[in-house]
Amino acid sequence: MEKILLVEDNASIIKGLTFYLKKEGYQIEVAKSAVEARKQIMNDIFDLIILDVGLPDGDGFEIGEEVRRMSQVPIIFLTARDEQEDIIKGLSIGADDYMTKPFSVKELHLRINSILKRSRKADAQMVKVSGDILIEITNNKAFRKGEMLDLTPTEYKLLNVFMDNPKLALNREDLLRQIWDTNESFQSANTITVYIKRLREKIEDNISEPVYITTVRKGGYMWDVEVFRR
Ligand code: CA
Numbered sequence: 001m002e003k004i005l006l007v008e009d010n011a012s013i014i015k016g017l018t019f020y021l022k023k024e025g026y027q028i029e030v031a032k033s034a035v036e037a038r039k040q041i042m043n044d045i046f047d048l049i050i051l052d053v054g055l056p057d058g059d060g061f062e063i064g065e066e067v068r069r070m071s072q073v074p075i076i077f078l079t080a081r082d083e084q085e086d087i088i089k090g091l092s093i094g095a096d097d098y099m100t101k102p103f104s105v106k107e108l109h110l111r112i113n114s115i116l117k118r119s120r121k122a123d124a125q126m127v128k129v130s131g132d133i134l135i136e137i138t139n140n141k142a143f144r145k146g147e148m149l150d151l152t153p154t155e156y157k158l159l160n161v162f163m164d165n166p167k168l169a170l171n172r173e174d175l176l177r178q179i180w181d182t183n184e185s186f187q188s189a190n191t192i193t194v195y196i197k198r199l200r201e202k203i204e205d206n207i208s209e210p211v212y213i214t215t216v217r218k219g220g221y222m223w224d225v226e227v228f229r230r
Contacts, residue, residue, distance in 0.1 A: 002047040002116060003027040007037040007063065008078065009056050013101075017050070020105045021112075034058030038066070042180055045140045045153055046073055048116060050108075051095075053079035053086065064093045070157060070178055072137075074115045078103070128163050130227040131212065133203060135163060144203055154179060155199050162213060162223035171220040189219075196221060 004021060008014050009032050018028050029044065031037035034055045041049075041063075049067065053060035064075055074097075077090040082100040090098045096115050099108055126137040134143045142149040142159055151159065161170070161178045170178075172189035200207045214224040 001025065001027045003029065003044075004112070005029050005031060005037070005040055005044075005046045005049045007031045007034075007050065007055070007060065008052040009033065009054075010052070013052075013078075016105055017108070020109065024109060026112075032056075034060075034063055037063050041067060043153060045156070047119075048074045048076070048112060050076050050078055050112075053077055053090070061089060061093060064090070064095060068094045070161065072119075074119050076108070076111065076115070078108075127230055128160075128227055129230070130163055130166065130223070131225045133159075133163070133212065133225075135160065149202055151199075151202065154195060155202070158195055158199055159203070162221075163227050166223045166225065166227040169216045169220045169222050171218065175221070 004026050006014065006017055006021075006028055008017070008030070014030055014032070018030065021028050029040055029046070031040050034057045037051075037055075040046075051060045051064055055063075060077060060079070064077065067073060067075060072094075075093075075095045076097045076099060077095050078099050078101065079086065079090075080101045087098050096119075097111050099111070120138070128135040128137065132145045135141070136143070140156060142151055142156060157179050158175065161175060172192040175192050176189060196213060197207070200210050200213055203212055204210045212223060212225055214222050216222050
C-alpha cells in the first residue's frame with residue numbers, strides 16, 4: 001500500500017482528504033505543523049508528500065527544500081496562494097505538482113495517481129550500485145551480496161547520503177544536516193558516530209578495516225567505492 005504524508009493544518013481539509021484517499025486505498029499519515037512534518041519525514045519513508053505552504057509554525061517551501069536535499073519523493077504543494085511567483089517557487093524547488101485552494105479532492109486524487117504512476121515507472125530502472133551494495137530506489141530497499149539489508153529508516157537515509165556523495169569527505173555536521181533538520185538540536189554529532197558504527201556492522205566484512213565507509217581526518221567519513229546508477 002502506498003503511503004502518503006499529508007502536511008496540512010486545516011482540519012476540514014485533513015478530514016476530507018484522509019477520508020477520500022483512504023477509501024481509494026492509500027495509507028495516510030498527517031502532520032499538522034512543520035515540526036511534526038520534519039519528525040515524520042525523519043522517521044518514515046513516504047511514496048508521496050502533500051505539502052501545505054502556509055503552516056502555523058513555518059513555510060512548506062522550506063520543508064520541500066529540505067526533503068529535496070535527501071530524496072526524490074514526489075511532492076504536491078497545496079496552498080491558498082495562487083501568485084505566479086509562488087507557483088514558480090514551488091516548481092523550482094522540485095515539486096511535481098501544485099494545487100491552489102479551494103481544490104477538488106477528485107482532481108487532487110487524479111494528479112496523485114498520475115504522479116505515482118510516473119514515479120513507479122521511473123524508479124523501476126533506478127538502482128544505485130557500489131561494490132556489493134545495491135539500493136533499489138523504488139522500494140527503498142538495500143541489498144548486500146544479493147541479500148536484503150535490515151536497515152532502520154535513518155540507516156537507510158545515511159547509506160543514501162553516502163552513496164550520493166562518493167569519494168567526498170563528509171564530517172559529522174554535514175551528515176547531521178543531511179539526515180536531520182539542522183534547527184533541531186536533539187541530535188548531536190556523537191549520534192552520527194553511533195549510526196555509522198551500526199551501518200558498518202551491516203555492510204562491511206570487517207568493521208575494523210572498513211572498505212565502504214572509511215574514516216578520514218578530523219572526524220569525517222567517506223564513501224570510498226565508486227557508485228553507478230542504472
Ligand atoms: Ca495552512
